[in-house]
Amino acid sequence: MAVGSMNVEEGTKAFPAKLTFQVFLCCVIAAVGGLMFGYDIGISGGVTSMDTFLLDFFPHVYEKKHRVHENNYCKFDDQLLQLFTSSLYLAGIFASFIASYVSRAFGRKPTIISASIFFLVGAILNLSAQNLGMLIGGRILLGFGIGFGNQTVPLFISEIAPAKYRGGLNVMFQFLITIGILAASYVNYLTSTLKNGWRYSLGGAAVPALILLIGSFFIHETPASLIERGKDEKGKQVLRKIRGVEDIELEFNEIKYATEVSTKVKSPFKELFTNRENRPPLVCGTLLQFFQQFTGINVVMFYAPVLFQTMGSGNNASLISTVVTNGVNAVATIISLVMVDLAGRKCLLVEGAIQMTATQMTIGGILLAHLKLVGPITGHAVPLIVLVLICIYVSGFAWSWGPLGWLVPSEIYPLEVRNAGYFCAVAMNMVCTFIIGQFFLSALCRFRSYLFFFFGVMNIAMGLFVVYYLPETKGVPVEEMAEKRWKTHSRWKKYFKD
Secondary structure, eight states: OEEEEEOOOTTSOOOOEEEEHHHHHHHHHHHHHHHHHHHHHHHHHHHHTOHHHHHHHOHHHHHHHTOTTOOGGGTTOOHHHHHHHHHHHHHHHHHHHHHHHHHHHHOHHHHHHHHHHHHHHHHHHHHTOOSHHHHHHHHHHHHHHHHHHHHHHHHHHHHHSOGGGHHHHHHHHHHHHHHHHHHHHHHHHHHTTSTTHHHHHHHTTHHHHHHHHHHGGGSOOOHHHHHHTTOHHHHHHHHHHHHTOSOOHHHHHHHHHHHHHHHTOSOHHHHHHHOGGGHHHHHHHHHHHHHHHTTSHHHHHHHHHHHHHHTTOOHHHHHHHHHHHHHHHHHHHHHHHHHTTTTOHHHHHHHHHHHHHHHHHHHHHHHHHHOOSSSOOSSTTHHHHHHHHHHHHHHHHHTTHHHHHHHHHHHSSOGGGHHHHHHHHHHHHHHHHHHHHHHHHHHHHHHTTHHHHHHHHHHHHHHHHHHHHOOOOTTOOGGGHHHHTGGGOTTTGGGSOO
């Protein structure tokens, strides 16, 4: 069943292809890996603001939270509490490194299946946790699931999707991250008043894991992975099926040539770091993920309930505010689904950086003026104004740096270093997420509202980076990215031989 057709534009080879139902189904199922990731991001902040959870595992934080004269910015400053959130990302770094080898040796599909199993077991362990050790152990297993999934899913989608629709199909990964975050915030709202409600919230992570585990048995392995592992005929069969045309020789030969180059590379990581031609995608891929995290988005996603409580909202009011924010996040991502293959990557990234800079600076100014060290926030309308500004900020992220921070690194590396290069991007994401998850509440305690000015400056820096250093990748087949984009870019062409 074909739902669209295309020819690759902008001077690249025209690979005959249709947007088939098989491609769409494979991309949707694989993108459920984003649902797992999003659910975990969304569930952490809500759970850490629940009194029942704090009483069971962090009673000293509960006591500090309810002190009348406690510093507004320091109520949740606790390294163990932050470790609950951030431990997942330390595990994710190690797991994504392993997944880069597993994916190359055994294929994308088995790696995605492994991700769902790790996540499912971690969710069950968190559901039944009796002590902090079980809780952190479950988080580590969830981290392995996230590491395997984030390393593989965007690559899988980029390799299986036709070039013209690659952007929109890959954005589904980010879209389901936002759906996961929204679902988690709603679950937190429903369970916040229940006895041991935190168990239902953490155990709910098993649902997206089960969906991905069952769905993974219905997806195709990517032709590039099959051909890379010497399964040429199977690769041709899958290519015909997912493209919906018989004439696949041109694309097959392109992939075949790339795999022949790839098989000559015995150490992808050594090739990635020693071959000058790999430096442009390495720099851009890792910096995109660095900047994505230092937009300040995970401050909002992890700790939105905590942030709203810091401003004086009650527990339920803070969770409702979080649901609203995450709803905006999901809706705004749909804009990226539509626009990414029309307007291009750079346009959305620059606009998003400008929008986030303006809102972060404004939020910082409002908190500086109205939220003192002790006592409620001055001005009854201020929490509502901050909520509106956070929604504007989140929408800017959701149609730009959120999805494109995953999309662009997945489409810019040559096949021989694709897994290694994408690992560097994912590892940068995990390292930065760990740093923010582990130290944000402590930084909020020390730097207070000035922290938002820091993120505003970071948004200015990343917008300038995109303008001057990132090539436009819209509509270019992944195997032709070096020839059509890097070699013709004014700042990167010097790294390539004539």
